[in-house]
Amino acid sequence: MKIYNTLTGQKEEFKPFGTPVKMYVCGVTPYDEAHIGHAMSYIVFDMITRYLEFRGYQVKHVQNFTDIDDKIIARAQERNVSARELAEGYIAEFFKDMDALNVKRADIYPRATEEMNKIVEVIGGLIAQDQAYVSDGDVYFRVTSDGDYGKLSHRSLDDMMAGARVEVDVRKEHPMDFALWKASKPGEPYWESPWGHGRPGWHIECSAMILKYLGDRIDIHGGGQDLIFPHHENEIAQSESFSNKKPFVKYWMHNGLLQLGGEKMSKSLGNLITIKEALSRYSSDALRLFVLSSHYRAPLTYTDEVVMAAERGAERMRAAVQGHEARKPMGDSSSPLVVAAKEARARFVEAMDDDFNTAAAVAALFDLVRDINRAKEQAVSADDLAEAQGVLLELAGVLGFTLEEVAVEEVAAAPFIELLIDVRRELRAVKQYALADQIRKRLADLGIALEDHPEGTTWKASKVKP
RNA sequence: GGCGACGUGGCCAAGUGGUUAAGGCGGGGGUCUGCAAAACCCCUAUCAGCGGUUCGAAUCCGCUCGUCGCCUCCA
Numbered sequence: 001m002k003i004y005n006t007l008t009g010q011k012e013e014f015k016p017f018g019t020p021v022k023m024y025v026c027g028v029t030p031y032d033e034a035h036i037g038h039a040m041s042y043i044v045f046d047m048i049t050r051y052l053e054f055r056g057y058q059v060k061h062v063q064n065f066t067d068i069d070d071k072i073i074a075r076a077q078e079r080n081v082s083a084r085e086l087a088e089g090y091i092a093e094f095f096k097d098m099d100a101l102n103v104k105r106a107d108i109y110p111r112a113t114e115e116m117n118k119i120v121e122v123i124g125g126l127i128a129q130d131q132a133y134v135s136d137g138d139v140y141f142r143v144t145s146d147g148d149y150g151k152l153s154h155r156s157l158d159d160m161m162a163g164a165r166v167e168v169d170v171r172k173e174h175p176m177d178f179a180l181w182k183a184s185k186p187g188e189p190y191w192e193s194p195w196g197h198g199r200p201g202w203h204i205e206c207s208a209m210i211l212k213y214l215g216d217r218i219d220i221h222g223g224g225q226d227l228i229f230p231h232h233e234n235e236i237a238q239s240e241s242f243s244n245k246k247p248f249v250k251y252w253m254h255n256g257l258l259q260l261g262g263e264k265m266s267k268s269l270g271n272l273i274t275i276k277e278a279l280s281r282y283s284s285d286a287l288r289l290f291v292l293s294s295h296y297r298a299p300l301t302y303t304d305e306v307v308m309a310a311e312r313g314a315e316r317m318r319a320a321v322q323g324h325e326a327r328k329p330m331g332d333s334s335s336p337l338v339v340a341a342k343e344a345r346a347r348f349v350e351a352m353d354d355d356f357n358t359a360a361a362v363a364a365l366f367d368l369v370r371d372i373n374r375a376k377e378q379a380v381s382a383d384d385l386a387e388a389q390g391v392l393l394e395l396a397g398v399l400g401f402t403l404e405e406v407a408v409e410e411v412a413a414a415p416f417i418e419l420l421i422d423v424r425r426e427l428r429a430v431k432q433y434a435l436a437d438q439i440r441k442r443l444a445d446l447g448i449a450l451e452d453h454p455e456g457t458t459w460k461a462s463k464v465k466p
Numbered sequence: 467g468g469c470g471a472c473g474u475g476g477c478c479a480a481g482u483g484g485u486u487a488a489g490g491c492g493g494g495g496g497u498c499u500g501c502a503a504a505a506c507c508c509c510u511a512u513c514a515g516c517g518g519u520u521c522g523a524a525u526c527c528g529c530u531c532g533u534c535g536c537c538u539c540c541a
Contacts, residue, residue, distance in 0.1 A: 153537080159468050226541070259534080290478090305478085320505095373505055377505070433500060
């Protein structure tokens with residue numbers, strides 16, 4: 001399989017260093033609710049993890065929490081709680097969101113505040129090698145000590161200086177030098193270090209955690225494209241300088257950014273939609289289909305129209321696996337449906353092997369959906385149908401779809417819905433269609449869709465408005 | 467100013483040198499239905515513009531127009 005590597009700008013054959021595949025994905029700074037941009041990123045890397053496992057790789061997945069930084073301190077002071085309490089609360093919310101999105105848990109979730117020993121060790125090592133220096137209680141990384149600084153974002157120090165948006169800071173030797181350790185101000189949380197009380201800079205925690213939990217060379221490092229510079233650039237500089245081993249990361253993977261109404265959704269613009277808000281309107285499968293309908297490296301624009309379209313698509317997939325019953329595989333059926341399922345699988349794998357082309361993989365799934373529905377009308381054997389549905393469920397599962405019916409809060413209302421359906425059946429029996437149709441219409445307005453079949457009437461909750 | 471991405475049907479989105487340009491949503495017409503819904507069938511594009519390379523280009527090159535991202539906290 002091939003993976004696009006930001007470092008080289010090319011698709012490369014995936015050859016991990018060994019087993020397990022070591023993967024690190026940048027996590028969040030838990031000072032607020034996670035938004036749908038985070039959802040996109042973690043859905044993407046969830047899909048990548050699931051596919052690697054589907055392809056037989058064992059994956060060791062680490063994701064951090066930046067639970068101490070300026071924003072956390074500021075927010076905690078606003079709310080009059082400790083930085084730790086604030087972070088703790090939003091970490092719990094983050095896990096709720098990820099679970100609701102059916103994002104599989106990483107193996108380890110280290111937190112910056114709990115990795116101070118390793119962080120201090122790495123900073124100390126860099127100072128000892130003269131690649132970092134202490135200045136007024138801060139510690140800075142000396143970018144000129146790293147011969148290939150800028151290789152990930154593909155620009156030179158000269159290019160960056162030409163940007164001219166760098167502030168002059170007398171504490172730094174070079175304007176692009178960045179903080180490894182920040183001295184604390186009075187009243188701020190701090191940790192002990194050889195350079196005085198302070199806290200780690202943003203980039204160093206990831207280097208330290210990777211070195212500690214995965215080693216000095218890892219296979220995949222992921223995050224949003226907005227992290228390429230400066231965050232990941234600095235991580236490479238620190239890590240390779242400290243360990244003297246290259247490459248620090250074999251495949252750098254970056255997802256495109258989610259836009260909202262044409263604008264990038266970002267904390268500074270304040271135009272955020274939280275994951276909870278999105279999930280109150282759409283199913284998690286719909287959000288996932290929305291994300292995976294395009295390539296992970298392409299930017300994506302969130303609009304109600306497009307997510308609603310994904311909701312309808314998700315409903316069609318769900319309907320296709322309805323009534324699936326697990327059966328023993330029958331071996332080699334030559335029925336057209338089973339053959340179609342095999343073809344869908346082959347197309348799916350081919351698409352995914354090409355840098356996780358989920359858009360093409362999803363297309364294969366929808367073709368299988370059509371084949372299954374067609375077969376249902378033609379009353380194929382239960383074994384063949386179960387087999388094809390099983391393939392659809394399996395492949396959809398690799399992309400992280402649950403294909404479970406929309407959870408109905410109205411479940412408590414189910415007996416009443418059944419009652420209305422009974423009444424309506426009586427009305428239809430005596431051809432009181434106007435009343436019968438009114439019941440159907442008003443239930444539809446409440447999000448309950450009725451479907452009349454020769455065998456009787458079924459109902460389901462729907463997120464799609466009639 | 468520097469670096470980079472992108473522009474495919476009404477909307478979203480694959481395809482990056484050669485059979486009928488995937489798929490989803492929407493729209494139109496059918497089948498089914500008391501009517502619907504769901505499902506199925508059929509229809510709905512020549513790839514921003516111009517020029518070039520080539521036997522042949524959406525796909526390569528150049529220019530023009532347009533959109534966007536990064537360079538600052540950010541997934």
